[in-house]
Amino acid sequence: MAQQPIRKPTRLEPWQDPAQVPYVRIERVTKRFGDFLAVDDVSLDIHRGEFFALLGGSGSGKSTLLRMLAGFEPLTEGRIFIDGADMAGIPPYERPVNMMFQSYALFPHMSVEQNVAFGLKQDRLPRGEIRDRVAEMLELVQLAPFAKRRPHQLSGGQKQRVALARSLAKRPKLLLLDEPLGALDKRLREQTQFELVNLQEKLGVTFIVVTHDQEEAMTMASRIAVMNHGAVTQVGTPTEVYEYPNSRFVAEFIGSVNLFEGRVVEDEPDHALIRSADAGCDLYVSHAAPAPVGSTVHVAVRPEKIALSKEPPAEADGRNTARGVVREIAYLGDVSIYLVELASGKTVRVTATNLARRADLPVSWDDEVTLTWRPFAGVVLTR
Numbered sequence: 001m002a003q004q005p006i007r008k009p010t011r012l013e014p015w016q017d018p019a020q021v022p023y024v025r026i027e028r029v030t031k032r033f034g035d036f037l038a039v040d041d042v043s044l045d046i047h048r049g050e051f052f053a054l055l056g057g058s059g060s061g062k063s064t065l066l067r068m069l070a071g072f073e074p075l076t077e078g079r080i081f082i083d084g085a086d087m088a089g090i091p092p093y094e095r096p097v098n099m100m101f102q103s104y105a106l107f108p109h110m111s112v113e114q115n116v117a118f119g120l121k122q123d124r125l126p127r128g129e130i131r132d133r134v135a136e137m138l139e140l141v142q143l144a145p146f147a148k149r150r151p152h153q154l155s156g157g158q159k160q161r162v163a164l165a166r167s168l169a170k171r172p173k174l175l176l177l178d179e180p181l182g183a184l185d186k187r188l189r190e191q192t193q194f195e196l197v198n199l200q201e202k203l204g205v206t207f208i209v210v211t212h213d214q215e216e217a218m219t220m221a222s223r224i225a226v227m228n229h230g231a232v233t234q235v236g237t238p239t240e241v242y243e244y245p246n247s248r249f250v251a252e253f254i255g256s257v258n259l260f261e262g263r264v265v266e267d268e269p270d271h272a273l274i275r276s277a278d279a280g281c282d283l284y285v286s287h288a289a290p291a292p293v294g295s296t297v298h299v300a301v302r303p304e305k306i307a308l309s310k311e312p313p314a315e316a317d318g319r320n321t322a323r324g325v326v327r328e329i330a331y332l333g334d335v336s337i338y339l340v341e342l343a344s345g346k347t348v349r350v351t352a353t354n355l356a357r358r359a360d361l362p363v364s365w366d367d368e369v370t371l372t373w374r375p376f377a378g379v380v381l382t383r
Contacts, residue, residue: 014047015223021084023048023206024069024174029078031064031230038064040230041078051200051207053217056227057253062210065227066176069208070099083173098172100180104163106151113138113147116166123170137165140199157188164196168203177209181216193219214254218242226250242302247383251300258306258348259381260299264289272380273319274299278346284319286375291382298381303351305377308338308363312370320378322371324348326363340369 014020022045031039039061046052054062067073069080071092080087082096098119106115113134120130138144141161151159160180167175180196181189197220200207211217217224218238225235226249234246245251248259262276262283272289274297275282283299291297307313312321327347328339331354338350348371356362363369 013222014050015045020047022046022081023050023083024208025079025081026065026069027079027081029065029068029080030076031061031068031073032076037230039068042227042230042232044225044232044235046206046208048206049204051197051209051220051222053221053224054208054210054227055212055214055217055224055253057212059229060227061230062212062227063178066099066178066208066210069174070097070176071095096173097176098167098170098174099176099178100163100167101178104159106159106162106166108151111148111150112143112154112162115151115162116169119166119170133169137169140168140202141165156185157192160192161195164199168205172205174206174208177207179211180209181211181213189216190219196220218254226253228253244379245300245381248298248300248381251379251381256303256349256351258301258303260301260346262297262299264291264293264295264297264380267291267293271375274380278342278344279322280343281321282319283378284375285378285380287380289380291380295382299378300381301373301378303337303349306348306350306371306373308340308350308352309370309372310363310367313372320373320375322348324369324371326365326367326369329363329365338363338369340371 024046026042026044029039029042030037042065054065056062064073068075071087071090087095107118110118116134116137117130120133135144138147141164143158143161143165146154146158151162154162181192193216209220221238223235223237224241225232226241227233228249234241234250241250242254245254251257251259260276260278260283262274262278264272265275266273267289269288270286272285272287273282274285274289276299285299289297322342324340324342326338327341330337333354335351335353338352340348340350342348350371
């Protein structure tokens with residue numbers, strides 16, 4: 001999982017402060033295309049200066065919601081406010097918004113600087129101001145030496161930065177980005193994620209990005225709204241949605257996860273005990289279960305939180321301790337992924353950091369192993 005850039009600490013984030021007024025307010029927005037429900041009663045508050053991500057798979061409604069924010073799609077129901085103003089009936093060109101498309105939509109017959117200047121010329125800004133602002137934007141995205149080039153003479157990453165400079169040149173209060181890194185290769189995409197975060201923090205512009213890439217959202221966003229079938233299933237910081245998913249869908253969509261089905265046999269304020277035939281052991285979780293004793297639940301455990309060894313650790317008490325056989329190993333350089341088959345037939349995924357070289361790893365195919373994890377590693381899910 002990609003690591004999130006370290007952000008400057010604050011005492012209270014805007015979304016945690018009841019005195020803060022959201023910059024973008026989406027109130028019970030619904031969008032239907034005939035009988036198809038694309039966006040289903042979505043409400044979101046997004047604050048000034050946030051890097052907010054709408055994350056979901058194909059058909060989840062994220063791009064439709066973005067287009068309604070931009071004014072390209074009318075709402076079926078609900079209201080959208082930007083900086084306190086109701087956007088009902090406001091056309092795209094009158095909204096304090098700019099949008100950067102996945103295709104970048106650069107004009108092939110124009111140079112880089114002409115592409116960046118296009119919107120400013122449409123607004124009939126003075127020639128000197130256009131020149132200064134274009135130079136500022138190209139310097140900001142580190143493309144000043146390429147000002148005279150045409151789009152076909154640029155790499156994918158350079159085209160992406162030209163499109164970004166053009167979007168920012170008009171100094172929008174809100175920038176909408178629709179899958180902005182989708183056309184880039186993996187290495188360039190990872191590099192550009194950090195560049196976007198640094199640029200957004202430097203400018204203080206509110207960014208809303210649509211993406212299907214969980215690592216992209218985790219790396220860039222201050223908060224994430226996970227969408228499924230047109231509805232928002234969870235909103236939170238990257239840490240919150242990864243460590244504390246509120247449903248099996250979120251747990252499985254954000255990263256890799258092991259889900260163990262079981263029955264609640266003990267529920268106290270500081271812990272819950274789940275009896276699981278799936279795992280072949282009792283699962284001890286260091287938080288109360290959101291379901292009464294006797295209920296069927298699932299316990300989510302991330303692969304990197306499971307320890308793998310040939311012998312049970314001395315402190316193991318049988319809880320959160322499963323035995324199985326290594327069926328597959330994937331060596332990825334920095335980590336290895338182990339697929340372990342338990343006696344129940346369930347396959348458990350374990351991720352281990354490669355502290356030793358591949359030939360020196362202590363566990364191999366068909367080895368019998370013990371899997372253990374701490375009480376804080378599990379999350380009880382009821383849906």
